[in-house]
Amino acid sequence: MTSFExxxxxxxxxxxxxxxxxxxxxxxxxxxxxxPEDKVKKFSCDTNNCSFSINGIGNIAIRIVEREPxxxxxxxxVESPIPFYLWVQLLPTPDGNAxxxxxxxxxxxxxxxxxxxxxxxxGVNKLAEVISFMSFD
Numbered sequence: 001m002t003s004f005e006x007x008x009x010x011x012x013x014x015x016x017x018x019x020x021x022x023x024x025x026x027x028x029x030x031x032x033x034x035x036p037e038d039k040v041k042k043f044s045c046d047t048n049n050c051s052f053s054i055n056g057i058g059n060i061a062i063r064i065v066e067r068e069p070x071x072x073x074x075x076x077x078v079e080s081p082i083p084f085y086l087w088v089q090l091l092p093t094p095d096g097n098a099x100x101x102x103x104x105x106x107x108x109x110x111x112x113x114x115x116x117x118x119x120x121x122x123g124v125n126k127l128a129e130v131i132s133f134m135s136f137d
Contacts, residue, residue, distance in 0.1 A: 002113055004121045006102040006128035013136035015070045015090045015098040021136050022088055023067050025050045049078070057081060082116075083107045088131075102128045 011018055021027050025045040042059075043052040051061035058081050066074040073088040084106040091099045104124050108116070 001105045002108045002117065002120075004104045004106070004117075004124045006124045008099050008101045009128050009132035010093060011098040011100055011132050011134075011136065013098055014096060015092045017136040018090055018098045018100065019067075019070045019073070021134070022131070023064065023073050025064065051079070062086070082112070100128065100131065102131075 024047050026047050028045050028050060039055055041053045041055070043050075045051070047064075049061065049063045051059065053059045059079050060081075061077065061079040062075050063078050064073060065076050066072070071090055075086040075088075077083050077085075084104055086105075087103045089101045089103070093099050102124050104120060106120060
């Protein structure tokens with residue numbers, strides 16, 4: 001397995017607020033209008049599952065497999081060209097905000113690893129950045 005980690009992001013909300021929103025995929029529905037339709041199609045989600053199709057990559061379906069309240073959310077692929085696991089880790093900061101780090105572990109053969117590692121690292125960083133700017137009211 002190859003691991004990709006985001007930098008730690010500080011989110012101006014409590015770990016409880018962040019966990020509550022991120023641990024339920026149905027909260028992604030309100031972001032649907034921000035998803036570029038020319039790149040992502042067939043987007044659907046419910047509490048535990050999210051699926052979509054990305055042009056040039058294919059269908060991806062992920063599900064939440066474990067929730068540790070206010071600490072960790074673990075996800076895995078159900079359908080994907082590359083199997084992967086994703087962890088969202090949360091910690092409270094001294095000022096009451098949430099610190100978050102995302103880790104992605106993917107099963108990559110050496111040939112594929114050289115080709116897509118930079119994109120996976122960039123994707124993990126962008127995901128963490130997008131989450132850090134979400135509203136957690």
